[in-house]
Amino acid sequence: MSFRYLKFLDQYCLKGPHSYGNSNNYLAEGPFYDIECRNQKTSDGAFVQVTPNTKANSISDVDDAFILENLLAPSGRFSFYGQPTDVKVKKSMTNGDYRIIDLNFSTLSQATQTELPRKSRIVATIPKGSSQAIMLVGSAPAARWKNGSDKDVYSTIESFRAVAAPKSGLKLRRKERNTFSLDENGE
């Protein structure tokens, strides 16, 4: 690894304390996550996903297949080593503006070279005025589901809210995803 590359990492990618061998440096905190919280040890976690245009007026008009098609897409969060298999919708219900889906599936694992069963609960809603559905996906390994992970996932899903922000005169722009390009000032 060249000194220039290390300097680049140090300047743009590395924050927080960590160490390379005996040297004190900074923890690599790359902007790879969007809105996600997860336990690194157990892999229990929850993340936000946004669907394309639903072409529906309310969440009750949206088909479960549309939601799952986006969640389990080849470029999706659970598709690092291939799309999830053994997908089963256990329960689907609409409660007011929120759709709740219980889903079981298996993800392909690099380490075990097998499929690992996983359980999840999804909550989706279409905020007023939006054409896209926003959902929160909470999941945990099936082996840990009854050992407390289910309660954490349920409480996280129940707390989810997505509401349209008040309109303001400020310009509305999207933040660029994962750009490492430099501007004219080299920053």
Next chain:
Amino acid sequence: MQTNRNKLDRNANKLSLAASRRDVIGGLVSACGAVGLGVGSSPKVAWSAAAVQDSLDVDAFLRRGVDGGGNMGVSSQAGKSRPETGVFLRDGSEVFRNKKTGDVNAEIVVNGNDGEKMAVFVTYSTPWPLGKNCRFGI
């Protein structure tokens, strides 16, 4: 005549010195080569497998039910691209999590029914920390 002979003797001495220096250096080089061949002839162990996970701690996996994914090296991160979640944060905003309450807040930009962009506040409460580092997995 005498001076010429002296000069010839001196030149002969210089030549003999130069020859002896060449012999010494040559001997050193050949000795180093021989030592190098002797050391290099023994087989060396390749330690490049540190970045490749070729085994699984089955007992740990059965006990915890967690696939650690192995040590994070070049190979374990290779081919992993950033997942597409469709989330676009509002420019100027950040994802925030209150460590005491576990509340997560973010402002994202979505497409409105009228074709214009609109901002949406997303919030939830969770016991897990905010994912930030490069070591992402399922």
